[in-house]
Amino acid sequence: MEQEDYIAEATFHANISYLIQAQTKKQALEQVAYELNKTNIQLSEITLENELGDSYVFTVRExxxxxxxDVDHTECSNQFxxxxxxxxxxxxxxxKDTPKDVEQATYRLSQSLVYGKPVLTISxxxxxxxxxxxxxxxxxxxxxxETELETETVLLSKLA
Incomplete structure (x- = not known):
């Protein structure tokens, strides 16, 4: 049995927007859905800050x-x-420097100096x-x- 090399696991949910060049709203939505979907995004880690401003690098497992x-037309020609x-x-x-009560803190993305909102960069x-x-x-x-969810899944599968 492998020893776990991580302290905590979490789900990170974000409402996002992206600027894209296209001819129509429909084309913009289709293009971004093709280019950026859960099967082709290469995102290995994100950096989040706690309330004190300390940064921690989280590995993206999945x-x-x-x-x-949704799509909105911008003021620029052919940009959505x-x-x-x-x-x-x-x-x-x-x-080395991870505190023991890491799960007690609230983490967030740091704000961009340019936009005033957080920006997630995918390279x-x-x-x-x-x-x-x-x-x-x-x-x-x-x-x-996790244990409770596995137990519920087993119980539900036995009922089926």
């Missing part, structure tokens, strides 16, 4: 959800702002994708919750 649902939401399964790996080689985050939240997953 992109659980990536949905695009596409809105969506994403959900990540993240873990905090053991580090793909030389290309960088900047997602503006309008809202985000993080919920800790505990071993007790």
């Amino acid at each position: 992109v659980e959800q990536m949905d695009w649902y 702002k596409v809105f969506g939401c994403m959900q990540l399964l993240i873990i905090l790996r053991k580090q 793909e080689g030389y290309k960088h994708i900047f997602l503006t985050v309008s809202q985000h939240k993080m919920a800790w997953k505990t071993k007790l919750q």
Whole structure:
């Protein structure tokens, strides 16, 4: 049995927007859904801050959800702002300076100096994708919750 090298696991949910060049709203939505979906996003880690401003690097274990649902035309020609939401399964790996009560803190993305809102950057080689985050939240997953969910799944499967 492997020893776990992480301290805590959490779900990170964010409402996001992305600027894209397209001819129509429909094309913008289709294009962003093709380019940025849960199967092709390469996001390995995100940095979150606690209330004191201390930064911690969380490893992205899985992109659980990536949905695009609305489009607005911008003032610029052929540029659209596409809105969506994403959900990540993240873990905090053991580090030297990690406090023991890490799950008691609230974590958030730091605000961008340019936009005044948090920006999540996805790097793909030389290309960088900047997602503006309008809202985000993080919920800790505990071993007790996971055990309860597994028990409920087993009980429900026996009923079927």
